[in-house]
Amino acid sequence: MGGPQDEDPPIVLEMIPKDQSLNTKPKAIVITFDEYIKLDNANKNILITPRINKDEVIITALKNTLEIELNQELEDNTTYVFNFQKSIQDLSEGNPAENLKLVFSTGEQIDSLRVTGSVNRYFPGKNDKIENAIVGLYPIDDTTNVFIAPPYYLSQVDTAANFSISNIKAGKYFAYAWQDDNNSLKAEYKSEAFDFIKDTITINQNIEGLHFNLSKGDQNPINLLRSSPIGSNYTIVLNKTPNEVLLKNDKIGSEIFYTIGEKRINLYSKSIIADSISFNLNVKDSVGYEVDSLIWAKFEESERKPEKLTISANSGKNFYQNLPIELTFNKPITDINYDSLYLAYDTASVVKISPEMLSFKDSLRRDVLRINLLVPDSIPYETFSLKAADSTFRDIEGQYNEVALSANYKKLKKETLSDEISGKIEGSEGPFIVQLLDSKGELIRESYIESGNQFSFKLIEAANYQIRVIEDTNKNHRWDPANFEEKRYAERTFNFLDPETGNGNILIRGGWIVEDLVIKATPNTGIKIDQD
Template sequence: MRLYNYIILIYIFLVIISCAKQSTPMGGPKDEDPPKLVAMIPESGSLNSKPKIIELEFDEYIKVENPNKQILITPRINKDEMEVSAVKNKVIIKLNQDLEDSTTYVFNFQKTIKDITENNVPENLKLVFSTGSQIDSLTFSGNVAYVFPQKDESMKDVLVGLYTLDDTLDILTGPPYYIGQTDSTGNFNLTNIRSGEYKAYAWHDSNNSLKAEEKLENYGFLGDTIRIFENISQAQFYLSKADLSEFKVNRASTAGTNFDIVLSKFPVEISIENEDLNKNLFFRQNEKTIRVYHKTLMNDSTAIKLNITDSVGYKIDTLIYAKFEESDRNKEKFEPSILAPKNFSKNLSLDIQFNKPLFEINYDSLIVKYDTASVIEIRKDWTYFKDSTTRTLLTIDIPIPDTIASETFTFLAADSSFTDIEGLFNEAKLESSYKRLKSEALAEDITVIINTEELPIIVQITDKQNKVIAENYLTETNQTIFKNIEPGVHFIRAIIDRNKNKRWDTSNLRNNLQSEPVYYLLNENDNNSKDTTIRAGWALEVTIQPNNPVGIQTNSIQKDRNEKINQENNVDK
């Protein structure tokens, strides 16, 4: 009898526990309705309100996720002091700080609040109130785009922010005063802004820090002061990566028999001056390290004038005394590799990358095979370095006679074909096959016109991974022709080379310098997609239209007003 009573007590206890446990109801139709807001304290639109606690009540049980990251609050408050919790069907926000006087606050809850059943999110949930007698109502809107296409075409986690002119923070150091998020197409609209002057920025906030990480995240800015005394629309931002951290020589020291110069950042330009350069002194770059070699100098030093530039234009111009010492350390293995092979139509062109400067080539060991037993011997005048100062990238252009009917050719370099400046040979043979394409399998002429008078222009055809297939540099005309392009879906783009260094340059926020414009050919029949289909045997003529420039596309009234303000400021100065 006692055992029976004991079992009954356990059963009753389990029933009570299961009834008390909050869980998703079993069965029934799926809940697709988002939680409905029942009450809000203070009410949205309230005036003269300085709440210590904000409450939101819904018609069902809810939860909150990452509130301190997800809730966008303008103007800026210290979100580290804020406490957010969900209790049954209520969200309670303890601000734990004083709010500014005569200020309109906007709490944009985004996807912070969800129901506990299906994670449904209330749409466009906002709280707007003022600590003063009126609600600020000015807006700042426009579009954000990437300079180069991203793998994910939708604009996720892209923010736009305004900083007051007296703010000690900027996009790289802290959250903005006003903040908003773009939609999936890059459009944004910041609301309830107080009239005044601001600095404007946009960035991809992948880590939810509410500021840009200069080494990792794309960002952009409007260089001029933004005067918001009426609604501002048609602002245009372009995002790109720009590392503004200090550019310096971290270390310069011997490394075995060689000498290493270790930099803080990757250099895009390297100039070394020494009387023995490419005679006895050579160098190579490996990421942020420049390694210098000397064939004869041992237990002595030589002066090297080093002039280098990073991606944002910062320069180092210094004199370094490189010392070369005898060492028992094993020399680095010499490892050449053939870069990804390409199909060809007339000349077979291939690139060989070396991990150390190349000193000598045994041309007797280089051939191109075809038709099983037939070969073409490589001649010295078919080879050249794309950068003769580093001698680490060798190009071989091999003319293939039309009389050869074969379509497949194989380049072969035997072991010991190449010798580096330390006297080491390649230990393994190199081999790579190439396919010759018939002219009828290629596009005939692709004529590209860029609708701008600004020169010079770098015109490129790339694949979908942004690898450059063909490139022309225009200095006197805005039109060019590409021949013998392999069919496929490509991008066609134009880079305005404003500093004439024959490459694209990113922005420099500290110098108020925008990145160089990049214009893509858009397909009007495919929702302005950047994809261009190139077909065999086709002759194509296309026109690339410039993008909207960075800044605000002002109407004539706004333009006249801004010019008047600038004139008044100049008079005051």
């Protein structure tokens, strides 16, 4: 009491077995320190390689002694590494033991091969921490993989996104990396980002530059679960929400329309069809799995009350001249009352919306309506409101919107806008999807580059931005995650980084031209062998 704060970590006085011991098969490991200790999440933070059954291991700290009861037979001629990271701390202040590691061999020699590299994360979430990622090696004759069991050798990634696996026995291995959010030491195929090396890695010398790009994508193949009438409509239920839907029938787009919901496809008919009619259905998920099926659907009379028609608008958008209005409905729209649909920009002035201003994002669905409207600078107002009275829109089931719609949009002045931001992409070949993101990572603009490597965004609102590039190798105009079964890597993404600061933010002010930006492609997932 009253003395200086204890800032010294625990110091090891004795290890049983001793570090670097040979020909030893301990039943337990005992480490004695110079002060009382405590454990911090030992099951997660103590990394043991090669793989042992951690469910059988009992770890206890009593006074100044750590004891690890293994409760299993260790393999012959194998080097074991116990990396304690920051799991052992002093009792009073929580100072972790520094660089604490125990290495011993059950055979005549210590395996000394090493694999090092780095990990990148595509589309990181706000709470994702790269230090929660794991890199693991599985022997080629191992019947498990990253989704089934923990790896034989593993390492946790550090805060600089680097990793090092040491004391590896020479052999052939499969290599994986994954975001181990639930601390299971294996990847969750639905929810955790992961990556892999396609080819077997032969480790007979030190390997440097192993690189992984983590991406998230549900690896469970898409399947049709069931289909049945619901009221006068017809619903197809899937095990996951499809990315692409192709329905073939002569009535699709004229008499029958569809919407895509959470894990389902809803079919709507303008009229009752008592007899079953066939649809050829093809659905594809985000990782590239697809299903073809023949569906027989009925659209029968029903006393079930139709779902109410709802509308959501992209209200709050800022614009310059081209007003980007988009209305999303929960069901296909068949009729619009143009007398009650208009754009208001002061208490008395309005612009009537006419049919030629409208278009559906997908005419087979008719659930997303776009209003294309040019607002010239001669109209000296900033705030514009799209107004739609109740009963303006009628859906395919005869339901009208019961609630009036009001969506506001702000017109920007040209002098407040940046003239242009432009640059080029190096180290990759297109096509490219180039995305302009705000400081929160939200998409503001997007352009598609079929050929070449030059990009440009014009008349941009003053703010801080980031730029992300997606390498669209399959030319489907969207990013595709990895497919584990087909051993297909995720499409690469890379961001602009200032070469001097390493920062990705780009400051834009009114009247500025920002040019000659260079966006360099991140490394491919792969390996570089150290020949030294």
